Amino acid sequence: MTESSTNPEASLHLRMTAVVMLMSVLVVGLADALYIASDEGLLRSVIRAGLWSLLLRDALLIAALSIGIVIALDRMVLQPLRRAAARAAAFDPTQPPLPFTPEADGAEPVAELQQISQSLVRVHRSLWQQLRDEQDRAAELEREITRQRGVLLETQQALDGKTRELSGMSRIDGLTGLANRREFDEALRREFKRTQRERGLLALAVLDLDHFKAYNDHYGGAAGDAALARFSQLLSIRFKRDTDLVARLSGAKFVALLPGFDVGAAQDLLEQVRSDLQAPQIPHEGTGAGALTVSIGLACYSPFHPYLSGQTLMEAADEALYIAKHAGRDRLSLAASGGNG
Ligand SMILES: Nc1nc2c(ncn2[C@@H]2O[C@H](COP(=O)(O)OP(=O)(O)OP(=O)(O)O)[C@@H](O)[C@H]2O)c(=O)[nH]1
Structure with a gap:
């Protein structure tokens, strides 16, 4: 070369x-x-x-x-x-433009070349200005995004707070309008303590619709919902004293908390509920009775048959319900005795 x-x-x-x-x-x-x-x-x-x-x-x-x-x-x-x-x-639009300067050595440039150089400087200046404007806009957008993120975070926190508040406040079963499990648990603790203190009476009955799955399968979920709502009405009609509390625990399982009721009075009332159903209030072709039936477990606190806690009273009623189901359903079963013998 x-x-x-x-x-x-x-x-x-x-x-x-x-x-x-x-x-x-x-x-x-x-x-x-x-x-x-x-x-x-x-x-x-x-x-x-x-x-x-x-x-x-x-x-x-x-x-x-x-x-x-x-x-x-x-x-x-x-x-x-x-x-x-x-x-x-050397043209770089990300660098600030230098002003156009004639040649230092005094050389007289060709007019066209001088025009090209000046145009280049002008283009550079315009691009540089656009770049600055875009950078300003991007910075402004970034500030706005940060601000909006802060607002979103605050809204999210407020929403979380409200959700917690609402779920804490929710004490009603949406389908039946009865008290829900949360409300019932609190009422049981409260009423049990009061009954213990006052050496009073407290009856607790757990009621479960029989073969409700078959009912749903036969008539459909919407009819099942309507049956649950109808049964809730029957319970509300029978247990209407201020101190009575009826709640839906889950599915087709309900509970009645009856302060001041002894075994006999509670039994009478619950048997009326059972016969209300047989009227028949809620027809069910799939069963021998031709109607929806209910099994009931009943436990009663009294100074002569005390229980240690609301929970043990509940367990006794649940156990009695289990026995009623296994004995053939559509019946009431009474818990044997108090939780501490
Ligand atoms: N329609 C309707 N069905 C429900 C709802 N919640 C629970 N269930 C249904 O209720 C049925 C309850 O069935 P279980 O109590 O387990 O059993 P069962 O068929 O009633 O039988 P036994 O209790 O042994 O007599 C289930 O099939 C649930 O899917 C509800 O809100 N609406």
Whole structure:
């Protein structure tokens, strides 16, 4: 690889000089030929003086002409072109633009190149301004997002608080309108303590509709819902004292908490509920009775048959219900005795 091929600037100069020299040779040669041919006397004197002196003079003329043209072209075109190219190469819209400055060496650039350089500076300035505007907008958006995130977080926390509050407040069973398990658990604790303290009576009955799955399967879920609501009404009609509490525990399982009831009174009332169903209040073709029936487990607290806690009273009623179910359903079963014997 030659030096000129590795140095593009030198190669350009070399080629430019060659072209200029070739053109000069052509121009000077043509001018000489025309000049000599126009005058026969001149032609003779040239032949006399010898061709060599003419060629020497032409060579000197060509060399001087070529050097002059190359220097002029380099200063007027090549150098400004190189500076414009360097500016274009260094063009970076993410960096602030530098003001347009004429060349420090006082060289007079070609007007078109000067215009290109000025246009480049203008484009740079405009792009730089757009970039600054976009950056400002992005920063503003980021601040807005941070603010909105804060608002969202606060809303979420408020919502969580409300949800907790609401679930704490929810004490009603949505389907039947009766008290739910949470309300019943609190009432049982409260009433049991009061009964213990006052050495009073407290009856607790657990009621479970029989074969309710079959009822659902036969009549459908909506009819099942309606049956649960109807049974709830029957319970509310029978247990209507201020102190009575009827709740839905789950599925088809209900509970009645009856302060002041002894075994006999509770039993009578619960048997009425059972016969209400047999009326039939809620027909059920799938059973022998032709209606929905209920099994009941009853446990009663009294000073003579005390239980240790509301929970043990509940367990006793549950156990009695289990016995009623296994004894054939549609019946009431009484818990054997108090929890502490
Ligand atoms: N329609 C309706 N069905 C419910 C609801 N909640 C629970 N169930 C259904 O009630 C049925 C309760 O069945 P279980 O008490 O387990 O059994 P069962 O068929 O009643 O039989 P036994 O209790 O042994 O007599 C299940 O099939 C539940 O899917 C409800 O809100 N609506």
